[in-house]
Amino acid sequence: MPLTLSDAVRALIDGKNFATVATLDPDGGPQTSVVWIGLDGGDLVFSATEDRRKVRNLRRDARVSVSITDAENPYRHTQLRGTVTITPDPDKTLPRILSHKYLAEDPPPESADVERVVVRLKVRKIAGNVK
Amino acid sequence: MGVTFNEATKALFDGKNFPVIATINADGSVQTSVVWAKRDGDAVLFATVRGRLKERNMQRDPRVSLSVFDLEDPLKYVEVRGRAEITDEGGRELIDELSNKYDGKDFRPEPPEVVRVVVRVVPEKITGYAS
Numbered sequence: 001m002p003l004t005l006s007d008a009v010r011a012l013i014d015g016k017n018f019a020t021v022a023t024l025d026p027d028g029g030p031q032t033s034v035v036w037i038g039l040d041g042g043d044l045v046f047s048a049t050e051d052r053r054k055v056r057n058l059r060r061d062a063r064v065s066v067s068i069t070d071a072e073n074p075y076r077h078t079q080l081r082g083t084v085t086i087t088p089d090p091d092k093t094l095p096r097i098l099s100h101k102y103l104a105e106d107p108p109p110e111s112a113d114v115e116r117v118v119v120r121l122k123v124r125k126i127a128g129n130v131k
Numbered sequence: 132m133g134v135t136f137n138e139a140t141k142a143l144f145d146g147k148n149f150p151v152i153a154t155i156n157a158d159g160s161v162q163t164s165v166v167w168a169k170r171d172g173d174a175v176l177f178a179t180v181r182g183r184l185k186e187r188n189m190q191r192d193p194r195v196s197l198s199v200f201d202l203e204d205p206l207k208y209v210e211v212r213g214r215a216e217i218t219d220e221g222g223r224e225l226i227d228e229l230s231n232k233y234d235g236k237d238f239r240p241e242p243p244e245v246v247r248v249v250v251r252v253v254p255e256k257i258t259g260y261a262s
Contacts, residue, residue, distance in 0.1 A: 018205040020198045022153035022161045030153035030161050032198035033259070034208040067151040067163040074149045074202060077165050127164070 002082065002122040005042060008130050009078050012068045013039045016102055020067040021046065023057035031057060036098040037068065043120050044080065047094040050115040058084050058119065066121060070130070078128040082121055089116040134254045135173045140209045143199045144170035147233055150199035152177070152252075154188035154215075162188065167229040168199070174251050175211060178226040181219075181246040189215040195252055198259070209259035213252045222247030 005013070019037045022030055033054055035046045044066060048055045058064060062083040070076035089095075092107075095116060099107035110116075136144070144150070150168045153161050164185055166177040175197060179186050189195060193214040200208035226247050230238035241247070 018200055020151035020153075020163060020200075022151075022163045022196065024155075024159070024161055028155065028159060028192075029194040029212070030155055030196040031212065032151060032153050032163070032196040032210050034198055034200050034205065063160040065153065065161045065163040067165060069149055069151075069165060071202070071205075074165075077149075079163050081160070081162060127162075 003124065003126065005044075005123065006131060009080070009126065010039055010042070012070060012076075012078055012130055013037055013044050015071065017068050017071050019046065021054055022065040022067070023054045024061045024063060025057060026060065036102050037066075038094065038098055038101060040120070043122075045094065045118055045120050047089065047098055048117055048119055050117060055086065055117060055119070058086060064121065067128070076130050078126060078130040080121060080123045080126055082124040085120050085122065086117050087120070089118045092116045094118050133173060134257060136170070136254070136257070139207070139260070140211075140257060141170060143201060143207070143209055144168060144175055146201065148199050148202055150175070150177070150197045152185060153196045154185045155192045155194060156184075156188060157191065167233050168197070169229060169232060171251065174253050176225060176252075177250050178222055178229060178247055179250055181248055186217065186248065186250075189217060189250065197252055207260055209257060211252060211254045212256040212258075213254040216251045216253065218249050218251075219246060221249050225249050
């Protein structure tokens, strides 16, 4: 059963904070990258393109851990572990939302050939000092 | 000849930034946590405690991924994938050194059963803007 996120964790996701997403490489080793995040219907979401290693990894193995640090105070952080679902974003809606959230501007133009997806986290376990 | 850090990567680990470390759990899933760290030549050092989840994970499987971004400009980030080498020697000295780097003072005293260890991450692959 996915967990419902507390107000404190939702605030971290909603804020202009950066997240580190950890996925599993084909050989079972860890891979990390940094992303913008958003709160959608109580879930953490982020945007990515099909060609990225994290997306290829997550399609093979949906297990993930997302670390979010509070930009105002890096000693406040949360670690959200769970699995993801990946859905197409053909209108490239999420990158526009996130670019406005973080930079108050449109994202740079992107070719229609570039396939955007929405990655949505289902949280199973929470660690860190913000729970 | 091992993998070396370029100037941008060195700056990220030399600065007061908060790397996220990903390790592999016993069931093959991935977990993340936030650490203080310093650079030691072309390796990264951080301190943890024997018995903690990340330490047990690294003892079982030394493959790690460290991502760090510049708190002042989070779009500058680097991912270091490599292997962790763990030693007891110098653990307390390292946590004090890191505490001074980040907080300007020694770390709080810890009871003798808390065994601080040094984790040295030897990079095998570096990606991200700074690479």
